[in-house]
Amino acid sequence: MLAVQARTKPEVHEAVLRTLPSLPEGSRVLDAPCGEGALLLSLKERGLAHYGIDLDTEHRQAFLDNGVNHLYWDLNKIPFPYEDGFFDAVTCVEGIEHLENPFALVRELGRLLKDGGRLVLTTPNITSLRSRVRFMGSGFYHMFNLPLNETKRNPSHHIMPLTLANLRYILYHSGFHIEKVSCSYVKPISLLYLVFWPWVALYTLLAFRREKDAPQRRRNWQILGWLLSWPVVLGEHLVIRAVKRES
Numbered sequence: 001m002l003a004v005q006a007r008t009k010p011e012v013h014e015a016v017l018r019t020l021p022s023l024p025e026g027s028r029v030l031d032a033p034c035g036e037g038a039l040l041l042s043l044k045e046r047g048l049a050h051y052g053i054d055l056d057t058e059h060r061q062a063f064l065d066n067g068v069n070h071l072y073w074d075l076n077k078i079p080f081p082y083e084d085g086f087f088d089a090v091t092c093v094e095g096i097e098h099l100e101n102p103f104a105l106v107r108e109l110g111r112l113l114k115d116g117g118r119l120v121l122t123t124p125n126i127t128s129l130r131s132r133v134r135f136m137g138s139g140f141y142h143m144f145n146l147p148l149n150e151t152k153r154n155p156s157h158h159i160m161p162l163t164l165a166n167l168r169y170i171l172y173h174s175g176f177h178i179e180k181v182s183c184s185y186v187k188p189i190s191l192l193y194l195v196f197w198p199w200v201a202l203y204t205l206l207a208f209r210r211e212k213d214a215p216q217r218r219r220n221w222q223i224l225g226w227l228l229s230w231p232v233v234l235g236e237h238l239v240i241r242a243v244k245r246e247s
Helices: 010-019 038-045 060-065 102-112 129-138 164-172 188-210 214-227 230-234
Strands: 028-031 049-054 070-072 087-093 113-124 176-183 237-244
Touching: 010 038, 010 087, 010 113, 010 176, 010 237, 028 038, 038 049, 060 070, 087 102, 102 113, 102 164, 113 164, 129 188, 129 230, 164 176, 164 214, 164 237, 176 230, 188 214, 188 230, 214 230
Parallel strands: 028 049, 028 087, 049 070, 087 113
Antiparallel strands: 113 237, 176 237
C-alpha cells in the first residue's frame, strides 16, 4: 500500500467504486486527478489497467514502488497526452472544482473515452440543504467556506463551485448522458437542517414554474426529481455517473 495519508476521504472513494460499472479485466481506466493514488490501487486490485494523472509530485516515488501508472500533468492544460477513445472509463474525484475551465475538462475526458464509456465524477455538494442554508446566511457554500487566500494561487483551492444543474448542462453539451446521481455519505449534522426542508422544497417547486420552453420543461422534471432526492438534499459530495453518447 502507499505509505501516504489520503487527501480524499475513503468514503468518497468507496462511493466511486460502488458507482463505477463492472468492467472486464484489463479495461483501461483513467483517474484524473489521482491525488495520493488510493483509488488507483483499488482499480489495480480489480485487475484493471489503471492510469493516474495529477499535478502533485509528492507521491511519485510511492507510485513507482507500488507499480502504479502515473503521469505528472496540470489538468488545466488541454489536451492530455492520450489518444482519442483510449479509455473504457474515467474517474474524476474531487477535481473539477479546482480547475479553471470545467467545460474544457469534461470535453477532454469525453475525447479520451470510447463511445459508451463511463465517467464517474464527484464534487462538493453545494446543492445540499445544508449548503443552501449556509449560503443564505453567509454567502459561502459548504466546502467553500472562506474567501480564498490571494497571497499565492494554490492548486488545492476550491475555485469552481458547481450545482447539480450546472453539471448536467456541462455534461450534456460535452456529449454525456447522466445515468445515476447519488452521494458519498451523509453527516448526522445535515439531518438538523431538515427543519428548513418544507420551505426549500416549496421554493424549488415554484422556481421551476418559470421555464417556458416545452422540451426543457420535460427535462426539468428529471432535474427536479434529483434536486428533491435525499442523496442530493443531504449528501456531502455529489457522485455522478454519465455515459458518453455515440458520436
